[in-house]
Amino acid sequence: MTLKGHVHYVGVNDRVKHRFEGLWFLPQGVSYNSYLIADSEAVALVDTVDAAFFGEYIEKIQAIIGERPIDYLIVNHMEPDHSGSLALIRKYYPGVRLVGNAKTLEMVDGFYGARHEGDLCVGDGDSLSLGHHRLRFYLTPMLHWPETMMTYCETEGILFSGDAFGCFGALNGHIVDTEMDTHDYWPEMERYYAAILGKFGAPVQKGLQKLGSLDLRMICSTHGPVWVNEIGRAIETYRRFSAGETEEGLVICYGSMYGHTQRMAEAVAEGAAEAGMRRIVIHNLSVSQPSYVLLDIFRYSCVAVGGPTYNGGVFPVVEDLLKRLAGRSVAKHKLGVFGGFTWSSQAVKCIERYNEQMKMQLVSPPIEWKQGVGADDLAAARALGRAFKA
Ligand SMILES: Cc1cc2nc3c(=O)[nH]c(=O)nc-3n(C[C@H](O)[C@H](O)[C@H](O)COP(=O)(O)O)c2cc1C
Ligand SMILES: [Fe+2]
Ligand SMILES: [Fe+2]
Incomplete structure (x- = not known):
């Protein structure tokens, strides 16, 4: 699949994995x-795929570049x-040269055996020419690992953004947003953010600032559709979630x-409804999948947490x-x-202890009952619900 000129899509779909990272439910795969850039002077591959799909992957690569x-x-x-x-x-490809920053190459040593002599260590703002295409590298640490960087093709205005602007949901025939109905991918981008990037609001904001001056004509992330028409919406989703901006609503967990x-x-829900709160979501945590609970918490401004004492x-x-919330940026809730x-x-007491890390604003003193x-x-409880609307 050619995206533009010499830039091709060579990704794969995983419709088997039940939970991403062993944690996050994947009802529509991932x-x-x-991406493969088959330029006049050099061929570059941008990121690879899960090793389980290597057979299909190498076929796609060879179908484009042959020998x-x-x-x-x-x-x-x-x-x-x-x-x-x-x-x-x-x-x-024994002659392939890896291109990464110092932290990347150190991880290469640890995960895949020593780096090779010809591997290229790049710093923030360094560039690499492939002939027609010039690539520039932007370090975006903690988005969402310390070595994370993005690669910008200055020639075509294409940003290879890594996980940023990606989403759950396999690709069903289409690759580029201009040709498909993207409706189902937007909530999956938000769920991906809440699950994977939710801790890293500040690094995401820094990354967005860094990319602010680039002429972005296409965003090629590592999961989900390639963005052309809806680049603005993808960036806005990241801006909102990383800034902790929410819509008014109550999530009762x-x-x-x-x-x-x-x-x-x-x-609590009845009280909030009585007070005029229009958006109320209730999650029985024994039933709901955690990533959907986190998604709602990232969307809405208020959270009620309740549970019995147990052992x-x-x-x-x-x-x-x-525990999941203690590791995420939710302090404005x-x-x-x-x-x-x-x-x-x-x-x-236990919920309050966790809030020392979550740092949410208590709307009223906790409610406690015996038996x-x-x-x-x-x-x-109804009064607590009303207090969210005050
Ligand atoms: C396995 C188990 C452990 C419990 N541990 C405690 C406890 O440590 N302290 C306590 O006061 N109550 C404890 N309880 C009692 C619960 O708080 C009580 O059953 C309560 O009704 C549960 O609330 P629920 O009706 O919402 O499930 C325990 C109950 C169970 C079943
Ligand atoms: Fe990742
Ligand atoms: Fe990823």
Whole structure:
């Protein structure tokens, strides 16, 4: 698939993996995008694919360049969904020179054996000519690994952005946004952001600043569609999420064994509805997939977290969410806390402890009840719901 001139798409679709990174549910699969620039003087491959797909991958490459060797393998990101075929590419093309920054090459040594003498170590702003195409490298650390960089083709205005601006969802025949209905990919870009990049708001903002002056005509990320028409929307999605901008709405996240916490969650929702909150989402954390819960939290301004005390702490599925949130940029959110116990109160304390890292703004004092929930407890939960709208 030719994208523009000598730039080709050689990525693959993974419709088998159940959870990305072993964690994030993949109902529509995922693509590993790789790009081949078959220029007049040199051939460059930009990132590779998961090693499990190498057979299909090398066929796609050879269908374009035949017996011509690959001169450069540009490694924008070392996570093995993209670097996985690096060792095999080196076997097929012994003369290939890796192109990465100092941190990349150090990781190459660790993951795939010592780098080769001809490998190129590039710094921020360095460039490489392939003949017609001139590539420039921009280091974008912690977006989302320390070695992450982006490669910009100045000749065509194409940004090879790595994971940034990528999304879950395999590619179903189409590659470029100009030719397809992109509707289903946008929520998947947001879910990808919340799951994978959610901790790195500040580095994402820095990266966006760095790219701000580039003339972007095409964004080729490592997952999902190639952006041409909708570059602005992709950048805006990253700008909003990395700045912690949310829409007004309440996400109620709870766990419950015997229904008491669940009744309180329902009452929080009723209170918020009564106060005029229009967007209310409830996640039973024993049922909802974590990446969808995180997605809603990144979208909406308010979060209520509730759970029972369990073995001296908070119910495990609730603690799991709190651990995930403690490692993400969510400090602008409003937070409500509710938790019950039967003989020794720990749930509320535990949620509050996690909030020392989450740093959300408490809308009112936590609500706590002992054993069954009574009319007073339910009234307090409704008041908590109303407080989100105040
Ligand atoms: C396995 C298990 C462990 C529990 N551990 C504690 C505890 O450490 N301290 C406590 O006060 N209550 C504990 N409880 C009691 C729960 O807080 C109680 O069952 C409560 O009703 C659960 O809320 P729910 O109805 O929303 O599930 C435990 C219950 C279970 C089933
Ligand atoms: Fe990655
Ligand atoms: Fe990736």
